[in-house]
Amino acid sequence: MKLFIFSLFIFCINAKTSAPVYHLEQGVNVKIESSFTKRLNIFCYYGKPKYIIHLWQTVLFKINHPSKDYSRYDGPTEEIVEKEYMKKHYSWSLNIFSTQERNVKLNPFNDSCIGIESKEAYNVTFNIIRIDLWKLLYLIFGVLLFISAPQLSKNTIFYYVCGIIFGICTSLLILIYIASKIIPRKPFMYGVLGCGWTVVIYVLQILWDNIRMILEHYKLYVIWYMLATGFISFILCYRWGPVENERTINLIKWSLQITGLTLMFFSSHFQEAAMAQIVVLILFYNIPKSWFLVPKRYWVRKFPPKVKLLTNDEYYEEGVKETKKALEELRNFCSSPECNQWKMALKLHNVKRFASFVEGNSHLSDDEILEYETSIQGGLTDEEDENYTDED
Structure with missing residues (x-):
């Protein structure tokens, strides 16, 4: 009697379930009808070769089941899924809980099979996500x-x-x-x-x-x-x-x-x-940051930028702008704690003029402005005489 029970147990483990196998492709929607008893259906996906364009590809297997009254078995082939199914039903192993995840992401490069055991009607959908945003x-x-x-x-x-x-x-x-x-x-x-x-x-x-x-x-x-x-x-x-x-x-x-x-x-x-x-x-x-400057230096040496010459008006405006900026920086430095005003005053001939400049007055006296304007007018007169002589 014991030998008969043992032989029956071995036969049940090695027996085939003859479960239907569905091959999954892009956009496949498989509908399973209800039955009086629980039955196993196997869904298999066969992996594709690895290419760089499939870097962020993901395979999504979605189970649309009305309840959680089903069992799921995973494996690389349908034979292994059937063995897991047989192992549960014809051995003394106790499986208190089972995986109830409805959205299963599979490796697109490996063969994968999923077995679902249920007596209720359900359907599964299969999609290949070209670019998985989460990845x-x-x-x-x-x-x-x-x-x-x-x-x-x-x-x-x-x-x-x-x-x-x-x-x-x-x-x-x-x-x-x-x-x-x-x-x-x-x-x-x-x-x-x-x-x-x-x-x-x-x-x-x-x-x-x-x-x-x-x-x-x-x-x-x-x-x-x-x-x-x-x-x-x-x-x-x-x-x-x-x-x-x-x-x-x-x-x-x-x-x-x-x-x-x-x-x-x-x-x-x-x-x-x-x-x-x-x-x-x-x-x-x-990589050292200096290495990134090599292509830039080569490009500048090979294709030097075009130098734009300034007109007389642009040259004058640029000089006025930079002079004003430099004077403002000098005034701020002289007013800051970093400058030793007393030590600087010992080196100046006109301390009153320095104090007036720091307070915001002009750095030039009236005589210096007059002399500068006179020299400019004299220079322009000489240029006009030269032009007049050349025309003659």
Whole structure:
């Protein structure tokens, strides 16, 4: 009798389910009719070759089911999906919970199969997203985070924002720690030893469902809690002040750069291309800035810019403008604490004239202005005589 039961068990494990297999292509919509008993349907996608134009491509498999009364099995081939199905139904393994994710993103370069067991009617849709915006945002944010890490590690606003977020997350960990003190340790450990880690994961799933329920029904309390913990975190950050230790700043910078590179790596299913992007970014980041000036210098040497000569009126206006600017800078310097007025007065012949200039009066006397205008008129008269002589 025992030998018969054992042979029946082995036969059930090795048996085929003969489940229908649907091959998925772009825009496919498969409708499954209801049945009296649960049955398995397998949907398979066959990966495509890796090309650089498919860098941010994603495959979306969407399950449109009226309820959550279904089971999902994943695997690279339909044979492995069938084995997972048989293993669950013809063995003594206990699966308390199953994956109920309705939108499944698949790797476009790998073969993937999904088995769905249900007795209700449902349909599945399959689409190939040419450019996944989330993947593209991962790449852009990762590059910006890596490049701006040296500035962010010293930025005061970034310090306060991170401090507030860290304080809110830490307060949640404190609540979890207090809740763990209430749970009796010995009965819980006995349950873990008796039922295995399945019970632990089941409890964690219940906690996550309760957290989602709290976020949906008690949003106002959650907002006030986050505001209170965020305000306390801001006070603590203000009390300690921004980070000034150079080694601590370096640790923050390196952590931000590692985070940016990690986002870049997960920005594409094409992992070889993602690693190439990371290598290019690191090389570009460590290239000396003087190397970037070489092409510019070569271009200027090869194609020098055209020099535009000034007319007499433009030359006069530029001289007046620059002279006025230089005099204003000199006046500001003489009025600033950096200038030692008494020491400078010892070197001047006319201290009263210097004081008048600092107070805003003209730097030229009336006699100097008259002499300058006379010399200009004399120069113009000589030029007119020369022109008249040349014409004769």
